[in-house]
Amino acid sequence: MDTETIAAISTPVGEGAISIVRLSGDEAVSIASKVFQGKDLHEVSSHTINYGKLIDPETNELVEESMVTVMRAPKTFTREDIVEINCHGGMVSVNRVLELVLTNGARLAEPGEFTKRAFLNGRIDLSQAEAVMDLIRAKTDKAMNIALKQMDGRLSKLIHTLRQELLETVAHVEVNIDYPEYDDVEEMTNQLLIEKSQKVYDQIEKLIETAKQGKILREGIATAIIGRPNVGKSSLLNALAQENKAIVTEVPGTTRDVIEEYVNVRGIPLRLVDTAGIRDTEDIVEKIGVERSRQVLKEADLVLLVLNYGDEFTEEDRRLFEAASGMDVLVIVNKTDLPQKLDLDKVRETAETASIIETSILHEQGIDQLESEIADLFFEGDLNNADMTYVSNARHVQLLKDAKRTLKEAMEGMEAGMPIDMVQIDVTRTWEILGEIVGDTVQESLIDQLFSQFCLGK
Ligand SMILES: Nc1nc2c(c(=O)[nH]1)N(C=O)[C@@H](CNc1ccc(C(=O)N[C@@H](CCC(=O)O)C(=O)O)cc1)CN2
Ligand SMILES: Nc1nc2c(ncn2[C@@H]2O[C@H](COP(=O)(O)OP(=O)(O)OP(=O)(O)O)[C@@H](O)[C@H]2O)c(=O)[nH]1
Numbered sequence: 001m002d003t004e005t006i007a008a009i010s011t012p013v014g015e016g017a018i019s020i021v022r023l024s025g026d027e028a029v030s031i032a033s034k035v036f037q038g039k040d041l042h043e044v045s046s047h048t049i050n051y052g053k054l055i056d057p058e059t060n061e062l063v064e065e066s067m068v069t070v071m072r073a074p075k076t077f078t079r080e081d082i083v084e085i086n087c088h089g090g091m092v093s094v095n096r097v098l099e100l101v102l103t104n105g106a107r108l109a110e111p112g113e114f115t116k117r118a119f120l121n122g123r124i125d126l127s128q129a130e131a132v133m134d135l136i137r138a139k140t141d142k143a144m145n146i147a148l149k150q151m152d153g154r155l156s157k158l159i160h161t162l163r164q165e166l167l168e169t170v171a172h173v174e175v176n177i178d179y180p181e182y183d184d185v186e187e188m189t190n191q192l193l194i195e196k197s198q199k200v201y202d203q204i205e206k207l208i209e210t211a212k213q214g215k216i217l218r219e220g221i222a223t224a225i226i227g228r229p230n231v232g233k234s235s236l237l238n239a240l241a242q243e244n245k246a247i248v249t250e251v252p253g254t255t256r257d258v259i260e261e262y263v264n265v266r267g268i269p270l271r272l273v274d275t276a277g278i279r280d281t282e283d284i285v286e287k288i289g290v291e292r293s294r295q296v297l298k299e300a301d302l303v304l305l306v307l308n309y310g311d312e313f314t315e316e317d318r319r320l321f322e323a324a325s326g327m328d329v330l331v332i333v334n335k336t337d338l339p340q341k342l343d344l345d346k347v348r349e350t351a352e353t354a355s356i357i358e359t360s361i362l363h364e365q366g367i368d369q370l371e372s373e374i375a376d377l378f379f380e381g382d383l384n385n386a387d388m389t390y391v392s393n394a395r396h397v398q399l400l401k402d403a404k405r406t407l408k409e410a411m412e413g414m415e416a417g418m419p420i421d422m423v424q425i426d427v428t429r430t431w432e433i434l435g436e437i438v439g440d441t442v443q444e445s446l447i448d449q450l451f452s453q454f455c456l457g458k
């Protein structure tokens with residue numbers, strides 16, 4: 001492995017109070033000592049921070065004022081010696097300090113190289129390393145919690161257990177191959193194999209099922225608000241956002257373009273998209289808006305279809321239902337404060353299995369119920385199940401699906417009485433696929449590619 005000492009700016013670029021230049025590797029302490037005027041960094045206690053001046057040894061000129069932490073291997077982020085130089089947060093300052101350590105023996109780190117070293121030195125596995133990146137990119141509290149647990153090794157442990165069980169299964173197969181003369185061993189083995197495999201299969205399936213929720217927690221539920229002009233779509237967005245984000249007027253066709261807003265409904269992130277009321281229109285601006293609305297609808301996970309209680313059910317309403325058919329739909333009958341003109345029986349008939357919620361957004365009624373319907377629809381209320389291990393990474397989901405398919409083939413082989421060594425191939429393959437999640441059985445090129453997606457200095 002490459003053991004050069006690496007360095008990078010580990011804080012965001014821009015003006016701030018403090019910025020950190022981080023070094024990792026055998027030479028980290030001696031490089032830092034060369035440029036540091038203060039206590040002898042070779043002598044200071046590990047994990048302590050020390051004040052001193054940074055001096056260019058070539059010119060003896062003052063470069064910066066700093067606080068420097070020395071962390072000695074192996075109890076560090078990379079398991080190598082680490083030095084962190086805390087300097088004043090400014091673009092020039094931090095770049096000068098980086099420049100200084102680079103001219104004194106460090107090499108500029110590649111994106112993700114610190115975390116990659118943590119992985120290569122065995123402090124964390126691949127799924128934990130990926131979680132580091134997910135954590136940085138998390139946009140919601142829940143997404144962050146998933147990443148945090150994955151970083152802590154939740155998923156790793158589960159995958160490890162599954163692989164262990166598969167190994168035992170393979171061991172049983174080997175007994176069978178080695179002692180084919182014992183008929184009863186074969187009987188027993190086959191039965192046991194099927195049982196054990198089924199157990200692993202069920203758990204893989206469960207994990208895959210968490211992926212939909214994992215994705216939602218990471219990216220938010222793409223929610224399209226659709227409805228005829230003036231039914232109260234923008235009012236609904238504002239009510240859920242608890243802010244006046246969209247313009248609301250009594251004029252039909254007020255919203256001309258697509259308005260997007262992240263809102264938090266009972267801990268579930270919604271990416272709400274308020275659309276121009278879908279209707280046939282001659283107005284060119286509105287026409288473009290309507291076209292975009294149709295596009296939004298295509299990409300939505302959830303559709304909030306708004307109707308007007310004070311108006312008749314029209315052909316346009318019916319067409320909206322048609323456009324949203326096959327999707328997760330909640331029907332919102334708004335303006336219940338107005339005299340009823342809407343034929344609710346007709347709505348129920350058209351809505352089929354979709355829930356219908358009556359609201360008067362003007363009078364802040366029905367919003368609570370709408371929120372709990374949304375929560376139920378996606379999480380059956382158990383979002384706060386802290387024990388759940390969610391899979392949220394696309395690479396992991398794909399591998400789990402591959403593992404599931406391969407194991408299925410193995411099980412079918414067992415049931416069909418296929419030669420036992422054939423079955424063994426599929427079980428072993430499943431074991432390998434699961435190993436790719438944690439990075440046990442994974443190609444170097446993939447590792448390089450995964451870490452290169454990290455940010456610089458991580
Ligand atoms: N200044 C600073 N803050 C930071 C980081 C950093 O690198 N520098 N981190 C960077 O992401 C995170 C902390 N992550 C870390 C994870 C593990 C270890 C570590 O030394 N682990 C040792 C055990 C340490 C002990 O128990 O004392 C190990 O696992 O062997 C350090 C930092 C967040 N805050
Ligand atoms: N009576 C009554 N009026 C409401 C209710 N909700 C919204 N409104 C009013 O209906 C009008 C239209 O509301 P918007 O939220 O702009 O409707 P929209 O669906 O976004 O309309 P477009 O953007 O034109 O498609 C405004 O005057 C709102 O104040 C309600 O529950 N009851």
Ligand SMILES: [Mg+2]
Nearest residue numbers: 233234254255
């Ligand atoms: Mg509007």
